[in-house]
Amino acid sequence: MKIHIKVLQGQECSMEVSSNMSVLELKEQVFSRLKIPVSQQKFLVSGKTLADEKTLDHYDVKEGTKLIVAICKTEDGSPDANLLRSAAYTFLRRFYSEPEARKIQEEFIKSFHKSVNSLSLDDLELIATMHINEVK
Structure with a gap:
């Protein structure tokens, strides 16, 4: 299925994913595509933060769903x-x-x-x- 990824105050793209993909696997794909470090990605859908170990299906992500990515600074920051x-x-x-x-x-x-x-x-x-x- 195709979903839309919107980085807060940043770029937007579409990605082909499966419903049984974990949020962590999605973060790894976003890193490959947008070069946002996995440790800095925080996904949101309908106001909920998505947990790495859960699947997209768990959050009822369907074809055309738009996921928001907030970029969080880590403790090192560099x-x-x-x-x-x-x-x-x-x-x-x-x-x-x-x-x-x-x-x-x-x-x-x-x-x-x-x-x-x-x-x-x-x-x-x-x-x-x-x-x-x-x-x-």
Whole structure:
């Protein structure tokens, strides 16, 4: 069935979905299409917030239904951090359940921050130089 997605104060699109699709799966499709991180998406229909684990059928979403997407800021707030978070989560969801993927994602982000924070200025300069040479 075809539904309409309207981002608050933003773009609008139509998507082909199935009624037994979970809200989380829909969020992953919206991320692929509109590049809005899964963790920042909050879906609304008829004034109700949709829970990730429920299906679209649970909320009586039918052909032509318009879902509103509110974009919520996360605790980190930086777009790059949220993009990494969303990309890691989307990848992990292919192999793990929602709670497992969230737990692994959070541990990965903690480990990533620890690794980045331990880099010296020399390390950063080396990485930047290597990247510049790759671009040329």
